[in-house]
Amino acid sequence: MNKNFRLQAVEHFYDFHPISAQQIFEAVAARGIAKEDITEEVLQMHDQDHYGGTQAVDRLMAQAAFTSIDHMLDVCSGMGGPARYIAWKSGCRVTGLDLTASRVAGAIALTQAARMSDRVDFVQGNALEMPFEDNSFTRVIGQEAFAHIPNKKQLISECARVLKPGGRMVFSDIMSHQKLSQDNADRLFEGMRFSEIATLQDYISWLANVGLTSVQSIDLSSEWTRILVDRHAMYRSLETQTVTRLGREHFDRYDHAYAHFVGLYKSGVLSGALVHAFNPNKK
Ligand SMILES: C[S@@+](CC[C@H](N)C(=O)[O-])C[C@H]1O[C@@H](n2cnc3c(N)ncnc32)[C@H](O)[C@@H]1O
Numbered sequence: 001m002n003k004n005f006r007l008q009a010v011e012h013f014y015d016f017h018p019i020s021a022q023q024i025f026e027a028v029a030a031r032g033i034a035k036e037d038i039t040e041e042v043l044q045m046h047d048q049d050h051y052g053g054t055q056a057v058d059r060l061m062a063q064a065a066f067t068s069i070d071h072m073l074d075v076c077s078g079m080g081g082p083a084r085y086i087a088w089k090s091g092c093r094v095t096g097l098d099l100t101a102s103r104v105a106g107a108i109a110l111t112q113a114a115r116m117s118d119r120v121d122f123v124q125g126n127a128l129e130m131p132f133e134d135n136s137f138t139r140v141i142g143q144e145a146f147a148h149i150p151n152k153k154q155l156i157s158e159c160a161r162v163l164k165p166g167g168r169m170v171f172s173d174i175m176s177h178q179k180l181s182q183d184n185a186d187r188l189f190e191g192m193r194f195s196e197i198a199t200l201q202d203y204i205s206w207l208a209n210v211g212l213t214s215v216q217s218i219d220l221s222s223e224w225t226r227i228l229v230d231r232h233a234m235y236r237s238l239e240t241q242t243v244t245r246l247g248r249e250h251f252d253r254y255d256h257a258y259a260h261f262v263g264l265y266k267s268g269v270l271s272g273a274l275v276h277a278f279n280p281n282k283k
Pocket of ligand 1: 007010011014047048049050075076077078079080081082097098099100103125126127128142143144145148149
C-alpha cells in the first residue's frame with residue numbers, strides 16, 4: 001500500500017470524524033453560550049482529541065517545562081485544543097501542523113472564536129515533510145496521532161530537525177507491547193487508519209538515532225484502557241447525531257472498529273506511553 005494512499009485515507013477519516021469544529025460550535029451553543037462569549041476555557045471540554053483531556057496536557061506540560069518565551073510545535077494538532085490550552089496556560093507561542101485541511105480550517109475557526117490567533121497559528125502539511133526551517137521550535141509535542149503516520153523513523157527525524165538545540169520533545173502515542181500480528185495491523189488500518197503501531201523500544205531507538213537524549217517514559221496503558229472504554233460509550237451516545245450527519249453505515253463501521261481497538265487495550269496487546277527526550281546538539 002503506497003504512502004500517499006495511506007495519507008489520503010487519514011484525511012478522509014478525519015473529514016468524516018464524529019467530532020468536528022462545527023459539532024463543537026453546536027455543543028457550545030447548546031450550553032447557552034453565544035459565539036462572542038467563546039473563550040479557551042469554554043472550548044477546553046470539547047476540543048481535546050486525545051486521551052485524558054486537559055489533565056493529560058497538564059502532565060505533558062510538566063514534562064515539557066514550558067515558559068512564555070517558548071515557541072512550541074504541536075505535530076498533528078487536530079482541532080487545536082492542546083495548542084490553545086498550552087498557549088493559554090503558559091503564555092507561549094504555538095504553531096500547529098496537521099495533514100487534514102478540514103481539521104486545520106476548524107482549528108483556525110475555533111482559535112479565532114477564542115480570540116487567540118495572535119499567539120496560536122495552524123499550518124496544513126505532512127509531518128513526514130514538515131514545512132519548517134531547521135531549529136525552528138524550542139518544544140515539539142504530539143498526542144495520540146503518530147500511530148497514523150506510516151514512517152515513524154522519518155517522523156522522529158523531522159521532529160529532531162525542527163527542534164532547536166536545548167529543546168525538548170514530549171509526545172504520547174498508541175503503541176504495542178510487541179510487533180502486531182498482520183491481522184490486527186490490517187484491521188487497525190481499515191477501521192482506525194493507524195498505519196504503523198510502534199513499540200516503546202522502537203521509539204527509544206529512533207530517538208537515539210537522531211541524537212535526542214535523556215529519554216524517559218511514563219506507561220499509560222492501564223489509564224488509557226479505562227479512558228477508551230468511556231470514550232467508546234461517549235461515541236455511542238452520539239449515535240443519533242452521527243447517523244443524521246454521516247449515515248447509519250458510517251456509524252456502524254466506526255463503532256465496530258472502535259470496539260476492536262478497545263478490545264486490544266483490554267487484552268493487553270496495545271499499550272500507551274508519554275515519552276520525553278532532550279536535544280543536546282550544539283550548533
Ligand atoms: C487523534 S487526532 C489528535 C489531535 C490532537 N493531537 C489532539 O490531541 O487534540 C490525530 C490528528 O493527526 C493528524 N495527522 C495524521 N497523520 C498526519 C500526518 N502525516 N501529518 C500531519 N498530521 C497528521 C490527523 O489529521 C488528525 O487531526
